[in-house]
Amino acid sequence: MGAGVLNTYPDLLPVTSATPIITMGEGDTPLVRSNRLGRELGCTELYFKLEGCNPTGSFKDRGMVMAIAKALEEGTKAIMCASTGNTSASAAAFGAYCDIPTFVLIPKGEVAMGKLAQAMIYGAKVIMINGNFDAALGMVREFTQRNDVTLVNSVNPHRIEGQKTAAFEIVDKLGGAPDMLFIPVGNAGNITAYWKGFREYQDLGRSQALPRMMGFQAEGAAPIVRGEPVARPQTIASAIRIGNPATWNGAIEARDGSGGVIDAVSDDEILEAYRLLANKEGIFCEPASAASFAGLMKMHRQGMDLSDKRIVCICTGNGLKDPDLAVSSSGGQTIEVPANIEALEAVTIGSES
Numbered sequence: 001m002g003a004g005v006l007n008t009y010p011d012l013l014p015v016t017s018a019t020p021i022i023t024m025g026e027g028d029t030p031l032v033r034s035n036r037l038g039r040e041l042g043c044t045e046l047y048f049k050l051e052g053c054n055p056t057g058s059f060k061d062r063g064m065v066m067a068i069a070k071a072l073e074e075g076t077k078a079i080m081c082a083s084t085g086n087t088s089a090s091a092a093a094f095g096a097y098c099d100i101p102t103f104v105l106i107p108k109g110e111v112a113m114g115k116l117a118q119a120m121i122y123g124a125k126v127i128m129i130n131g132n133f134d135a136a137l138g139m140v141r142e143f144t145q146r147n148d149v150t151l152v153n154s155v156n157p158h159r160i161e162g163q164k165t166a167a168f169e170i171v172d173k174l175g176g177a178p179d180m181l182f183i184p185v186g187n188a189g190n191i192t193a194y195w196k197g198f199r200e201y202q203d204l205g206r207s208q209a210l211p212r213m214m215g216f217q218a219e220g221a222a223p224i225v226r227g228e229p230v231a232r233p234q235t236i237a238s239a240i241r242i243g244n245p246a247t248w249n250g251a252i253e254a255r256d257g258s259g260g261v262i263d264a265v266s267d268d269e270i271l272e273a274y275r276l277l278a279n280k281e282g283i284f285c286e287p288a289s290a291a292s293f294a295g296l297m298k299m300h301r302q303g304m305d306l307s308d309k310r311i312v313c314i315c316t317g318n319g320l321k322d323p324d325l326a327v328s329s330s331g332g333q334t335i336e337v338p339a340n341i342e343a344l345e346a347v348t349i350g351s352e353s
């Protein structure tokens with residue numbers, strides 16, 4: 001109800017009497033039941049968690065609010081992150097909200113326009129790196145060790161704490177954990193956070209079971225699947241174009257502790273899922289987000305029985321961040337007609353007969 005994650009789950013977060021309770025309205029995102037795609041896959045109960053409904057359009061806000069609150073508590077002078085786009089958008093927004101100078105490092109030419117636009121209009125100092133995300137993350141780690149600036153990437157443990165609240169919300173809404181959770185994996189902070197959240201809720205007795213954690217990387221950026229870093233990660237899904245995930249171990253623990261999988265999906269599979277989510281469910285997410293549903297389709301194709309399963313797919317970010325991709329991959333052409341009713345009828349009901 002717009003209360004924010006710190007207000008909603010203070011006892012389960014590193015919130016002390018000295019922690020400022022800030023919020024931009026993050027969290028409490030919709031968990032929408034599938035109307036069409038679940039039926040097509042023979043899945044009894046399929047849900048999509050719409051993390052694109054967060055204030056800056058991705059789940060990053062959940063972790064950022066916690067990281068910023070702790071940074072304020074510690075008297076930070078400035079914050080810094082490396083980003084494929086969404087972390088910088090979130091950091092820049094909270095930096096603006098809390099009046100903290102914000103530096104964001106982004107790999108040149110690899111960030112969707114909408115995300116770059118966000119960081120710029122929120123007023124962050126945007127620094128382009130002639131290198132990829134992994135190189136940028138290495139730089140901010142070293143910089144923040146040498147200087148009095150707070151690192152707000154997900155290697156900051158407060159980010160993981162905030163992000164685990166999404167798992168709490170799922171259990172709170174469903175009355176228990178799902179059987180399986182499908183989630184995109186990039187730097188692997190989010191899958192780590194969900195797994196932590198589900199385990200904490202089980203320890204508290206708020207859920208009986210744990211979900212199988214089903215993580216999906218993009219085929220050209222699948223270091224965890226391959227078992228070694230990828231020097232030049234390639235994928236259309238820029239938010240998961242990461243060759244050396246910072247929380248690699250967390251993803252392995254989530255997989256092995258839950259009997260889950262970390263697998264890869266191709267760009268074609270990601271784009272197919274991206275289009276299907278939009279034109280069969282009305283969900284416009286970004287391509288990286290569609291890796292979760294692409295993973296579910298892959299499991300279905302491989303023969304996994306989804307009947308009697310309660311499944312949640314995480315839609316991590318909002319499709320509006322990259323409208324050009326939506327236009328170019330929709331294949332739909334627009335129609336031009338003169339401004340009269342006969343012409344309109346000719347291209348609509350007229351074309352059906």
Ligand SMILES: *Cc1c(COP(=O)(O)O)cnc(C)c1O
Pocket residue numbers: 058059060086087154184185186187188189190191239240286288289316317318
């Ligand atoms: C950051 C991000 C991811 C990847 O999350 P990790 O925690 O890096 O694994 C996936 N989708 C979107 C939209 C993101 O912004």
